[in-house]
Amino acid sequence: xxxxxxxxxxxxxxxxxxxxxxxxxxxxxxxxxxxxxxxxxxxxxxxxxxxxxxxxxxxxxxxxxxxxxxxxxxxxxxxxxxxxxxxxxxxxxxxxxxxxxxxxxxxxxxxxxxxxxxxxxxxxxxxxxxxxxxxxxxxxxxxxxxxxxxxxxxxxxxxxxxxxxxxxxxxxxxxxxxxxxxxxxxxxxxxxxxxxxxxxxxxxxxxxxxxxxxxxxxxxxxxxxxxxxxxxxxxxxxxxxxxxxxxxxxxxxxxxxxxxxxxxxxxxxxxxxxxxxxxxxxxxxxxxxxxxxxxxxxxxxxxxxxxxxxxxxxx
Amino acid sequence: xxxxxxxxxxxxxxxxxxxxxxxxxxxxxxxxxxxxxxxxxxxxxxxxxxxxxxxxxxxxxxxxxxxxxxxxxxxxxxxxxxxxxxxxxxxxxxxxxxxxxxxxxxxxxxxxxxxxxxxxxxxxxxxxxxxxxxxxxxxxxxxxxxxxxxxxxxxxxxxxxxxxxxxxxxxxxxxxxxxxxxxxxxxxxxxxxxxxxxxxxxxxxxxxxxxxxxxxxxxxxxxxxxxxxxxxxxxxxxxxxxxxxxxxxxxxxxxxxxxxxxxxxxxxxxxxxxxxxxxxxxxxxxxxxxxxxxxxxxxxxxxxxxxxxxxxxxx
Numbered sequence: 085x086x087x088x089x090x091x092x093x094x095x096x097x098x099x100x101x102x103x104x105x106x107x108x109x110x111x112x113x114x115x116x117x118x119x120x121x122x123x124x125x126x127x128x129x130x131x132x133x134x135x136x137x138x139x140x141x142x143x144x145x146x147x148x149x150x151x152x153x154x155x156x157x158x159x160x161x162x163x164x165x166x167x168x169x170x171x172x173x174x175x176x177x178x179x180x181x182x183x184x185x186x187x188x189x190x191x192x193x194x195x196x197x198x199x200x201x202x203x204x205x206x207x208x209x210x211x212x213x214x215x216x217x218x219x220x221x222x223x224x225x226x227x228x229x230x231x232x233x234x235x236x237x238x239x240x241x242x243x244x245x246x247x248x249x250x251x252x253x254x255x256x257x258x259x260x261x262x263x264x265x266x267x268x269x270x271x272x273x274x275x276x277x278x279x280x281x282x283x284x285x286x287x288x289x290x291x292x293x294x295x296x297x298x299x300x301x302x303x304x305x306x307x308x309x310x311x312x313x314x315x316x317x318x319x320x321x322x323x324x325x326x327x328x329x330x331x332x333x334x335x336x337x338x339x340x341x342x343x344x345x346x347x348x349x350x351x352x353x354x355x356x357x358x359x360x361x362x363x364x365x366x367x368x369x370x371x372x373x374x375x376x377x378x379x380x381x382x383x384x385x386x387x388x389x390x391x392x393x394x395x396x397x398x399x
Numbered sequence: 400x401x402x403x404x405x406x407x408x409x410x411x412x413x414x415x416x417x418x419x420x421x422x423x424x425x426x427x428x429x430x431x432x433x434x435x436x437x438x439x440x441x442x443x444x445x446x447x448x449x450x451x452x453x454x455x456x457x458x459x460x461x462x463x464x465x466x467x468x469x470x471x472x473x474x475x476x477x478x479x480x481x482x483x484x485x486x487x488x489x490x491x492x493x494x495x496x497x498x499x500x501x502x503x504x505x506x507x508x509x510x511x512x513x514x515x516x517x518x519x520x521x522x523x524x525x526x527x528x529x530x531x532x533x534x535x536x537x538x539x540x541x542x543x544x545x546x547x548x549x550x551x552x553x554x555x556x557x558x559x560x561x562x563x564x565x566x567x568x569x570x571x572x573x574x575x576x577x578x579x580x581x582x583x584x585x586x587x588x589x590x591x592x593x594x595x596x597x598x599x600x601x602x603x604x605x606x607x608x609x610x611x612x613x614x615x616x617x618x619x620x621x622x623x624x625x626x627x628x629x630x631x632x633x634x635x636x637x638x639x640x641x642x643x644x645x646x647x648x649x650x651x652x653x654x655x656x657x658x659x660x661x662x663x664x665x666x667x668x669x670x671x672x673x674x675x676x677x678x679x680x681x682x683x684x685x686x687x688x689x690x691x692x693x694x695x696x697x698x699x700x701x702x703x704x705x706x707x708x709x710x711x712x713x714x
Contacts, residue, residue, distance in 0.1 A: 118702070125700035348695045352687075353676060355705035360675050361668060372667075380663045385440035387433070390670035 088119045095124065097161045097223050098192060107197060110214050121214060127221035129344075131163075132331060135245030136230045137270075142251040143277040146314040147323070148230050152194055154324055155226055161193040163219035167212060167231045195219065210354065213244065242270035243347050246340045247330045249323075251275045252291070254283035268298060271307045272330050275323060279311035305333050364393065371396045403434045410439065412476045412538050413507060422512060425529050436529060442536035444659075446478075447646060450560030451545045452585075457566040458592040461629040462638070463545050467509055469639050470541055476508040478534035482527060482546045510534065525669065528559065557585035558662050561655045562645045564638075566590045567606070569598035583613060586622045587645050590638060594626035620648050679708065686711045 094102055109117035134151075136144050148164060155162050199212050212229075219227050231241050242248045250271035255278075276287055291309050300306045308326055312319030334340035365372055372393055379389035409417055424432035449466075451459050463479060470477050514527050527544075534542050546556050557563045565586035570593075591602055606624050615621045623641055627634030649655035680687055687708055694704035 122700040122702050125702075126698045129698060345691075345695050348701060349691050351701040352691055352694065352705045352708065353680070355701055356679060356709060357672055357676060359705065359709060361672060364671060365668070376660075376664050376667055379667065380660050383441045383444060385437040386663060386666040386670055387437050387440075390667045390674065393667065394671060394674060 088123045091120055092123055092127070092221075095127070095218075095222050097195075099222070100195060103195060103218060103222055106218050107215050110211055110218070111199070113211075121217070124221040125217060127223075128217050129220065131220040131224050131227045133216070133227045133229065133245045133247075134327060135241035135248040136228060136251060137241050137248065138251035138275075139253075141255075142253050143312075143314050144230050144251050147249075147251060147275065147277060147312065147320070148228055150314050150317055150320040151228065151324060154320055156191055156193055159193075160225040161223070162195075162226045162228060163222075163224040164194070164196040164228045164230060165212060165215060165219070166196065166198045167229065195224070210358075213351065216244065239270065243343070243350070246334055246343070247272045247327050249273045249275055249327075251277050252287065253278045254281045254287040268294060268307075272305065272334075273323070273326055274307055274309040275312050275319075276309060277312045277314050279319070280313050284311070305330065305339075403438045406435055407438055407442065407536075410442070410533075410537050412510075414537070415510060418510060418533060418537055421533050422530050425526055425533070426514070428526075436532070439536040440532060442538075443532050444535065446535040446539050446542045448531070448542045448544065448560045448562075449642060450556035450563040451543060451566060452556050452563065453566035453590075454568075456570075457568050458627075458629050459545050459566050462564075462566060462590065462592060462627065462635075463543055465629050465632055465635040466543065466639060469635055471506055471508055474508075475540040476538070477510075477541045477543060478537075478539040479509070479511040479543045479545060480527060480530060480534070481511065481513045482544065510539070525673075528666065531559065554585060558658070558665070561649055561658070562587045562642050564588045564590055564642075566592050567602065568593045569596045569602040583609060583622075587620065587649075588638070588641055589622055589624040590627050590634075591624060592627045592629050594634070595628050599626070620645065620654075 091102065091106075095106075106117060106120060110121070136148055138144055145166075148166075152162050152164065197215065199209070199215060216227055216229070229241050229245060248270050250273070252274065254276070274291055276284060276291065278284075279288075288309060288311070295307065295309070310319055310323055310326060312323060314320065331340075334343075375389050375393050375396075378384065379386065406417065406421075410421075421432060421435060425436070451463055453459055460481075463481075467477050467479065512530065514524070514530060531542055531544070544556050544560060563585050565588070567589065569591070589606060591599060591606065593599075594603075603624060603626070610622065610624070625634055625638055625641060627638060629635065646655075649658075690704050690708050690711075693699065694701065
């Protein structure tokens with residue numbers, strides 16, 4: 085491995101080989117990349133992060149695809165991190181959606197990467213965030229995080245993204261119902277895609293009614309509901325304009341800055357947590373295993389066992 | 400509060416008031432209940448735990464309802480923990496499904512409790528597990544964990560449950576596709592509910608094909624695919640028989656025992672983690688906040704900041 089400093093000097097949007105290499109090392113959990121990761125953070129913070137989430141089949145990939153084309157036409161550079169649904173056990177990723185992205189063609193200003201969610205059981209993995217840092221440090225103007233599916237990952241997306249877009253389709257209706265409350269909390273912008281399909285009017289009405297019930301005070305960003313037909317490129321310019329409006333609002337009101345601070349805190353805490361857990365299970369494995377074995381055999385509460393381990397660990 | 404020992408002596412299936420009271424204290428995070436929780440663990444381990452999961456609208460509540468009736472007819476006692484989808488931010492729970500359970504009527508041998516998932520962002524909360532312990536210690540024969548929705552909670556369910564049932568409907572098709580891999584790994588039994596609907600044959604075939612692709616070795620439990628029409632009570636006895644078959648297999652092969660040990664380990668680790676995190680953010684809050692603030696201002700990697708905090712904490 086070349087020294088970290090000289091690597092960082094060569095890190096740029098144009099140097100796709102280097103970006104790909106660093107990402108591969110991060111994905112592989114290669115220890116040698118840690119020094120680079122620690123250094124490159126200093127170059128982050130300039131990329132604007134957009135999250136796109138919603139149920140399967142809502143057209144997230146198509147919308148992402150259209151947004152990319154639009155941003156490229158404005159001479160912007162874009163990196164896409166597509167988080168694929170993965171079995172946490174088998175680790176395989178479904179990459180079908182990516183194929184459709186081929187029609188963007190080869191541009192110097194775009195980098196698309198699929199990542200698996202392995203290791204975090206449905207949420208975004210630590211590696212996904214670390215990969216985002218690489219793109220940010222390389223100088224991409226926009227980072228788009230796209231998650232297929234709903235659940236933990238959409239909540240994580242909302243924490244990372246400066247602007248979170250929730251995509252729905254007229255058919256979503258019933259299955260959306262159950263998660264509506266959660267989606268309301270994370271969406272900065274709602275997109276009703278495939279808006280030419282039957283039921284679109286009713287879905288729009290239902291979304292707007294739910295938003296009304298939320299009673300957002302004046303002066304606070306009220307998530308607009310946009311209609312798109314992404315496959316026909318309808319509504320994409322308006323969507324991008326709305327993202328820009330939200331961006332301006334978000335920084336003017338220090339909301340984005342606070343969000344980034346909160347997320348930084350959470351990352352630090354997660355790293356601390358992982359390190360401590362590793363210390364206890366690996367380095368102190370004998371203490372841990374003995375205590376756990378005794379607990380299960382004698383039906384001692386996990387609370388008591390945890391306390392014992394911590395006492396031995398600190399003592 | 401009465402002393403823990405005398406409370407534990409009165410804890411039984413029949414004493415619903417006491418059970419309800421302990422659960423309420425656990426839900427409220429009342430510190431006084433901790434002593435009871437620590438003691439009652441000693442009485443756990445006898446209940447058989449069934450997990451029921453699947454997409455919204457698959458009829459999980461109806462299946463649960465029918466299983467309860469069947470178990471009651473066999474003079475068994477049953478506790479149901481229904482985990483409702485919740486906004487992690489607002490904390491409200493959707494309890495609509497529970498209403499349907501009213502037709503079970505009032506039986507001494509059944510206890511149904513809805514819990515919110517608040518605090519764990521989509522997964523099962525620590526409190527849910529603790530409530531399970533209360534039912535187990537009270538002497539219920541069966542514990543049914545029912546999760547509405549898919550995502551983190553279904554993965555958690557599979558860890559807690561001795562037998563995990565994944566329910567699908569013929570219409571699930573497309574939206575199931577995306578998560579099939581994950582469901583394959585957690586299901587001990589597949590139930591295709593509403594099997595009289597169009598597309599049932601195709602859905603059965605699709606499920607079976609996917610299972611074939613998994614190439615499960617001989618001697619290892621191969622998740623059967625059952626058909627039910629729960630609303631008409633069709634297929635429920637067979638489902639219960641299959642659960643019993645799986646139970647016998649699971650203990651004969653020590654799979655359930657190992658699973659319970661692994662889950663105990665995880666619980667201990669989670670408690671340790673929570674305690675350590677609390678120590679760092681609360682007791683050491685000045686060190687933590689100062690380091691994080693410096694990190695975000697000077698764009699220092701969260702890895703470096705985490706290391707600094709840990710050094711100060713240990714030093």
